[in-house]
Amino acid sequence: MNPHFSFELQATDPVSGARAGRLSTPHGSIETPTFMPVGTRASVKALTRMQLLSLDAQILLSNAYHLFLRPGGELVAEAGGLHGFMSWPRPLLTDCGGFQIFSLKDTMRLDDEGVSFRSILDGSSHRWTPESNMKLQQQLGADILMQLDVCVSHRAELPEVELAMQRSAAWARRCRVSQDNPRQALFAIVQGGMHTSLRLENIARLQEIESSSSPFEGYALGGYSVGEPHEVMLESMAAITGALPPDRPRYLMGLGNPTSMLASINLGMDMFDSVLPTRTARLGTAFSSEGRLNLRNARFARDFSPLDPLCGCSTCQHHSRAYLRHLIQSREINAAVLLSEHNVHYLLDLTRKARAAILAGNYQDFLKDWYDSAASADY
Template identity: 45%
Template sequence: MSNRFNFKINARDGKARTGQIEMMRGNIQTPAFMPVGTAATVKAMRPAEVAATGADIILGNTYHLMLRPGAERMARLGGLHQFMKWDKPILTDSGGYQVMSLSSLRKLTEEGVTFKSHIDGSKHVLTPERSMEIQRLLGSDIVMAFDECPPNGVDQKQAEKSMALSMRWAKRSRDGFNSGEEHAARSALFGIQQGSLDERLRGESAAALIDIGFDGYAIGGLAVGEGQEAMFNVLDFAPEQLPDDKPRYLMGVGKPDDLVGAVARGVDMFDCVLPTRSGRNGQAFTHFGPINIRNAKFAEDQGPLDEKCVCPVCGGDGSKQGMSSGWSRAYIHHLVRSGEILGAMLMTQHNISYYQILMANMRKAIAKGEFAAFQADFNRDYFGG
């Protein structure tokens, strides 16, 4: 086994798998959810609090960190881990998603993408080679290949053209990654499958990526507005087009029921801004479905956000804080309605904890061969609560 990157599957239950990724900065239990730390911070949480939820890895974003504080400056400051005081693995997005999401501010060519900064309008060029360089300067543990993520609803011709471009960029990403020999010796590179909703195109993309060779494989181009049914239709075939012995990462997903459905279809890794963004906007995820803590009915509710949750916010480990329980719905309702920063902090901590508890429970169910029963219980509680 290389201590650079190793993936092993410990148990299977249907298509669902549980295992671990072993890296120099620590192990990642799969299925895994990666909290999003776009700008070198998981919003409203300190790194130690993120780790305490059970997160083994977080995500940073190449595009945003390239603009501020800048990759070269980050390197001078000791890299992303040192900068934000996170000593576990970090996966960095390549910036490819911004090719789509910031389409009004960019120009796309074979060479790469020319962006106008959404911060100050300054001009930047992002190519596969520059993306690899930035991620190397950041000190990323899992580097993502640079790709184009087409928007939802593109026609077959455009989807094919976009996929072919991403595969050419994937080869350039591999070459660029390999050129940073010292960084490549202690990090991993993931390729990104594209092809919109088309099974043939995704099969061709997978074959091209496998021919290039990557440590892991992401399923890109989903969670862009196609809806859960269409996403699941793709996941019925896409994961199996990728190598069985490598981790499969579904990018940008998602809601708790998205995660459960994707794990059932063979996905190993996830990231999404939803738990942090929702927390800041008053939505808490619970075992019995999401709640809007702003609602007046919670103004005098002395129960926890989630009676089945064991996180500190809900009182699951209150003894460690020298108190018998966590904070009530009424108190958090007051904080959020008053615009108090603590409200966003508590809601975010609960949501990230809930996601990590969900992943841990899925890992246990797969190990026991009880995933189908777990999924049925989850759906009953989450949609019936």
């Protein structure tokens, strides 16, 4: 196993698969379960590094596709990697950018060797292979790199999903072979849509790769939270988590709504990311103990109570719903800042509480209280 990374399982819920763990990286450790705020272009929208540090975000996520287009991997490497460029002292993860490329559809061409695409910025042509993507992510210098994978729509037919899974698995091998910097961890991505047999085959192929080269430091689940119903996702996940190696962190990609996150933790997921808290904040919406609040609503115009009376974040300590609504209506930048701070705090705090409950051995009670609360309507 890589000496720069280790994952210690600290507690497992006896009833479900919920786990509490600690992932050590060269930039510090990450206590799981955890939520990772997304800074797609090396910046979490509307939040400064000081705010993210005071929110105690343990790890941030960035995106290799967007950084490849601008400012480019070489420039970031010259700045000392993303840690130096963003001035972020804690762990970082870069997503490979596959999801973004495969969303381009018309301007993307895929074959067994790699993928060709045009820049959304200037139309220039580019080609990525698993090897060139690893080189890019090595230049970006995050602690955790994601393999280049092949993503398909959740509406894709079985043959297309199967081909994508086969290519993803073949690319996982090529990424594993070319990612040889021990100070960077490589996470494999399991694809296969909602087809249990494909997902299980993908996991088996990843384990074959490990036996002939070196282990993946973590396993991610891709292709969930892409528009399928919450129950369908959970059912699919429940059927495959038992096949994942228990001694590796498990990252559910792109999921950030509170109820789905807690249900996924119950199935043994450890890491989450989503643009949901910052995107909804910019739209004037806040997570809360009363469910999601749309502050544009006129009923908040004279509501001088805190945004969420049960929240300990700085926004809720100082500002009323009426004030926040006024900022949104007046298109003040601070509306996005204050709501983003609250929403990111909300998810970080929720995963911290989930972790504490797992460590205390009462995650099932915690989950029951959640489902009994008004907040659980939100997914």
